[in-house]
Amino acid sequence: MSAPRLTIGIEEEFQIVDGDRQLKSHIDTLLLAAAGRLGDQVKPEMLQSVVEIGTRICRDIGEAREEIARLRGTLAALLRPAGLRLASAGTHPFSHWQDQQVTERDRYKVLEEELQDVIRELLIFGLHVHVGIPDRERRIEVMNEARYFLPHLLAISTSSPFWLARDTGLRSYRQVVWGRFPRTGIPPEFASYDEFENYTELLVRTGCIDDGKKIWWDLRPHAVFPTIEFRICDAATTIDETLCIAALAQAICAKLLVLRDRNLGFRKYMPNLIQENKWRAIRGGMDAKLIDFGRQAEVPMRELAVELLEFVDDVVDDLGSRRECEHLLAIARDGTSADRQLRVWKETGHLHAVVDAVAEETLRGVPEVVLD
DSSP, X not given: OXXXXXXXXXXXXXXXXXXXXXXXXXHHHHHHHHHHHHGGGEEEOSBTTEEEEEOOOBSSHHHHHHHHHHHHHHHHHHHGGGTOEEEOOSSOSSOOGGGOOBOOOHXXXXXXXXXXXXXXXXXXXXXXXXXXXXXXXXXXXXXXXXXXGHHHXXXXXXXXXXXXXXXXXXXXXXXXXXXXXXXXXXOOOOSSHHHHHHHHHHHHHXXXXXXXXXXXXXXXXXXXXXXXXXXXXXXXXXXXHHHHHHHHHHHHXXXXXXXXXXXXXXXXXXXXXXXXXXXXXXXXXXXXXXXXXXXXXEEEHHHHHHHHHHHHHHHHHHHTOHHHHHHHHHHHHHOOHHHHHHHHHHHHSOHHHHHHHHHHHHTTTOOOOOOO
């Protein structure tokens, strides 16, 4: 049985960095410069030193590669004349949230009034992957089962070991900051799409949220698009890391759908059990030992990476993503962005060198874009 062809969409949040390696509030100028080239594929975020890009709907990971390369390359070219650079990591090593300017948009004013310092401190950067699943019941079924793999994807993506010029001792401090928000974390299990819809409508009726977009779980059915959205990952530094994570998310969904077509479900676990593995991924990244709940034993994440590739092996060729998925072996061997950042810091003693390394890796493998 061949794997279903599931579309992919990728959103990346980037740091805008100046010559002093500090974050630079520059989003309004960048949006004006980008309007004619990228249109609505480039967007602001709460803080003016953050820029978000989103791919078009991609039929496969090859299209996603072209999109990510074009978007990263174009943003870098637009920033270059101002002496600014693009950098991709879950946190900046030393810039302080109190020094950032809030983007002047009504939506952000409402959020600031609602969330206060919780959102003012949101100086973090993530990678979101959408996987298209047109049938809404299948969307919920896949979400219920795919939750198990969220800590694995987080461990692979970890890129935020620093916060306010300190080594936090964690590989993903971004998750600590993000975890202060309401309606975040591992989603609950839903028996049907109707149950999820009733839950969302209750929150809207009681004034908790305006719409489903304010449900910020690590994995959610999107409020507008026929996708499930993986939101757990730190911003990926290299383009190969971004594509590896996106390809794995797509392959996990495809494999779970294939199992369902064979009347073979994947075991579902309590959110609190999955949260135990999430904490281990936050703390250790690829060096972590996660719990295999079936075996009731700790297993090194590097072993689980190989097992994950074995799990999706029979769908990746149909999806055309074997190369991207197997980049996971390089991550398991060499470590994540967080590991590389920590190595640079220990070798140089300078967090400025960490920023330089992240900025260089952000454009590694990205063809240079020459503006007209």
